[in-house]
Amino acid sequence: MIEWLTSAFGLGLLGTFFLIVLIILRMPIAFAMILVGGIGVTLLNGPAIFLSQLKTLAYGQFSIYDLSVVPMFLLMGALATKIGMGRDLFQAAQAWLGWLRGGAAMSAVAACAIFGAVCGSSLATATTMGKVALPELERLKYAGSLATGTIAAGGVLGILIPPSVVLVIYAIIVEANIVTMFMAALVPGLIAVVFFLIAIAIVVRVRPQLAPKAERISKQARRGATYAVLPVLLIFAVVIGGIYLGLYNPTPAAAIGVFLVAVYGLVRKQLNWADAKSALFDTARTAGMIYLILLGAEMLKIFMSRAGVPQAAASWAIESGLPAFSILIALLIALIILGCLMDSLSMILLVVPFFWPVLVEVNGGLYQGADGAAFGMSTEDLKIWFGILALIVVELGLITPPVGMNVFVISGLSKNTTMAETYKGVMPFFTVELLRVALLLALPGLVLFVPHLLQG
Numbered sequence: 001m002i003e004w005l006t007s008a009f010g011l012g013l014l015g016t017f018f019l020i021v022l023i024i025l026r027m028p029i030a031f032a033m034i035l036v037g038g039i040g041v042t043l044l045n046g047p048a049i050f051l052s053q054l055k056t057l058a059y060g061q062f063s064i065y066d067l068s069v070v071p072m073f074l075l076m077g078a079l080a081t082k083i084g085m086g087r088d089l090f091q092a093a094q095a096w097l098g099w100l101r102g103g104a105a106m107s108a109v110a111a112c113a114i115f116g117a118v119c120g121s122s123l124a125t126a127t128t129m130g131k132v133a134l135p136e137l138e139r140l141k142y143a144g145s146l147a148t149g150t151i152a153a154g155g156v157l158g159i160l161i162p163p164s165v166v167l168v169i170y171a172i173i174v175e176a177n178i179v180t181m182f183m184a185a186l187v188p189g190l191i192a193v194v195f196f197l198i199a200i201a202i203v204v205r206v207r208p209q210l211a212p213k214a215e216r217i218s219k220q221a222r223r224g225a226t227y228a229v230l231p232v233l234l235i236f237a238v239v240i241g242g243i244y245l246g247l248y249n250p251t252p253a254a255a256i257g258v259f260l261v262a263v264y265g266l267v268r269k270q271l272n273w274a275d276a277k278s279a280l281f282d283t284a285r286t287a288g289m290i291y292l293i294l295l296g297a298e299m300l301k302i303f304m305s306r307a308g309v310p311q312a313a314a315s316w317a318i319e320s321g322l323p324a325f326s327i328l329i330a331l332l333i334a335l336i337i338l339g340c341l342m343d344s345l346s347m348i349l350l351v352v353p354f355f356w357p358v359l360v361e362v363n364g365g366l367y368q369g370a371d372g373a374a375f376g377m378s379t380e381d382l383k384i385w386f387g388i389l390a391l392i393v394v395e396l397g398l399i400t401p402p403v404g405m406n407v408f409v410i411s412g413l414s415k416n417t418t419m420a421e422t423y424k425g426v427m428p429f430f431t432v433e434l435l436r437v438a439l440l441l442a443l444p445g446l447v448l449f450v451p452h453l454l455q456g
Helices: 002-006 008-024 029-045 047-062 065-082 085-097 103-119 122-139 144-159 165-174 178-206 219-244 250-267 273-307 309-319 324-339 344-365 379-398 405-413 419-442 445-455
Strands: none
Touching: 008 029, 008 273, 008 309, 029 047, 029 273, 029 344, 047 273, 065 085, 065 103, 065 122, 065 165, 065 250, 065 273, 085 103, 085 122, 085 219, 103 122, 103 144, 103 178, 103 219, 122 144, 122 405, 144 178, 144 379, 144 405, 144 419, 165 178, 165 273, 165 344, 165 379, 178 219, 178 250, 178 379, 178 419, 178 445, 219 250, 273 309, 273 344, 309 344, 324 344, 324 379, 324 419, 344 379, 379 405, 379 419, 379 445, 405 419, 419 445
8 A cells, every 4th residue: 555655646635636726725726826836746766857957947938938828818808898888788788788688687698708808708798797886787677696697607608719718728738739628628618608698588488577678779879889989899709809810819809909999098088097907916826827837837847647537537437338419518517616615727727738638639549430430530620629618518517516716706796796696697508508508519610610711
């Protein structure tokens, strides 16, 4: 027993156990990964190897050009929040959808989708739209469960709809093309918006007491709200459209987005020096946190690779005799559970380096497809398909009891709705999210269609 624990593989399992304990004890995940990874490498290879790695590891991680897109997108989202883009989007969406029963809730979903495209962060989208839309939903006398549940669920759209910071990080981890990942996220993101709107329509039809009768909206009000939001839509079209058309890479696109958002705020006199300074500091804090987590994840990955944990997991998956899709579904369920316990970025950085090698081995090691791959697709297509599925189930974790992060955020903003009611409110959205996962599992072409079309 002692010999097994002191073996490389045994140390890897012990490291995994202590990492989980540290996370449960609320140690910041970056520090937990650095501590476990550093001690693990030291025990396996000695302190000289560990200190040698520290000389170049941070620079090697942070000097990756693709990572420069992260602070740019973060700054664009921070500026968009400061200048009230969320409010403009919600008002425009309400002008077009408000005539429907449940239209204000539908407007919140539509606004979350577009703001999430500019912001790229789920929690930021939920927080911003909660401050903008929740008071309006309460004024219209929407049931607290529907109002808070809609915004909590709508906030998760920010993690998938391009540009998404988490999607960028996933692409870097598995060495996928960021532009390709953005293309792949388009159709699943649109499906999510449509499914959410349908869920609201069904809920208010079955339980009409949850939403008031719709208010009539004049053509003048609709026209004014639409004109006000056109610059926001134009910014989104320039940033994402330019990426899709191959006019520029994500980093220049993000820089253009920052410039356009800043100009928009200055022209409308909604951006002052204090707001700009605050947005810069918010961006620096968030980017610093992300980079530190990246460093910790790399140190942990080195330790686990040398301990043989990912290789052992891949071998077990192949030798288990389970169908490839059963293994994939088990990994997705694990992501949902972990998503209840930590933020999406930390989970992607912590888990994907272990899950992805397993899927690669399963895809190549189980002959089930006509082309010799278990999932019937190449490794390049698999990393795209799995990435989109992984981010969707991460979304599910953000609204799944008992710890769904978005639910906590929205419950903190609502003074009149209990957390239990908010969880009831997100259940219809949770259900349609499961349907979306099942649809994309059954039809991988929905994910791969746009990348194949635009890239030939």
